[in-house]
Amino acid sequence: MKLYYATNTCSLSPHIIANEAGIVLELERIDLAATPRLTAGGQPFAEINPKGYVPALRLDDGSLLTEGVALALYLADQAPDSGLVPAEGTPERYRLLEWLTFISSELHKAYSPWLFHPELGETAQQAARAKIAVWLGLIERHLHAHDYLLGARFSAADAYAFTVIGWSKFTRVDLAPFPRVADYLRRIAARPHVRAAMRAQGMAVAAAA
Ligand SMILES: N[C@@H](CCC(=O)N[C@@H](CS)C(=O)NCC(=O)O)C(=O)O
Incomplete structure (x- = not known):
């Protein structure tokens, strides 16, 4: 799974949950200050997440999951014994x-x-x-x-x-x-x-x- 994140934002939360759940995430940083917003690889972020904000999670089936609460539950549910959820x-x-x-x-x-x-x-x-x-x-x-x-x-x-x-x-x-x-x-x-x-x-x- 890949997490699109930006430093000092709410994308820290799903990352913590993934770590606590023992899930290793691939990471890609988004430059929220750039116009247009770009991924570290130089792709316009809007092409990935039309909402334009982080966090966004690329799931293993290729689909994109957005909204911090949804990511929190999804990641925590991958490790039911972790006590995270x-x-x-x-x-x-x-x-x-x-x-x-x-x-x-x-x-x-x-x-x-x-x-x-x-x-x-x-x-x-x-x-x-x-x-x-x-x-x-x-x-x-x-x-x-x-x-x-x-x-x-x-x-x-x-x-x-x-x-x-x-x-x-x-x-x-x-x-x-x-x-x-x-x-x-x-x-x-x-x-x-x-x-x-x-x-x-x-x-x-x-x-x-
Ligand atoms: N509804 C979204 C909001 C996420 C959000 O507020 N992300 C901020 C960083 S903490 C962001 O990317 N802001 C840039 C923007 O809103 O365009 C969620 O709960 O995940």
Whole structure:
């Protein structure tokens, strides 16, 4: 399988999940800043993914799968014993879907595009930060009783949450009021598969503690 990714974006999440699931991905970097957007091989990315955004996953049958939540579930389902995704039909599976959907539609889309485009204006950015603070407060309270979003064990939802909340420094979202969230990020950042995915995508990785 091949993952089309861009550095410091949400394409980190499926890469973490693949690593945690023991799946080795072929990688191709997309230059999102170029016009038109190009693959590392020089092909217009729109020819591959008409949506124009990452992540996109070329499956072994040649078809393309897009949307981070779909990739997360697809990759995690390849390794049912990994604990990354609860089994179909279980209540925990719906809890995972609840988190993935929340991260995708609320948290992710509050950070991006609003905090990635200064030209959208300070008023819009402050509104996005206020909304993000509400969501981080909710996660902070959840982590009071749980190590991870689904409970005791790291899941696909944590890979996605880590990726998105990891944009906080760059987007000037203050994590000081959310010490459990900050600790959660530190714990996930220390996972060897997470560090390997970040390195492979050209991201800075903190020195091991
Ligand atoms: N709905 C898509 C959104 C993915 C998305 O927002 N990708 C960003 C990077 S994090 C991107 O490629 N942005 C460029 C663009 O939107 O044109 C998903 O959930 O996978």
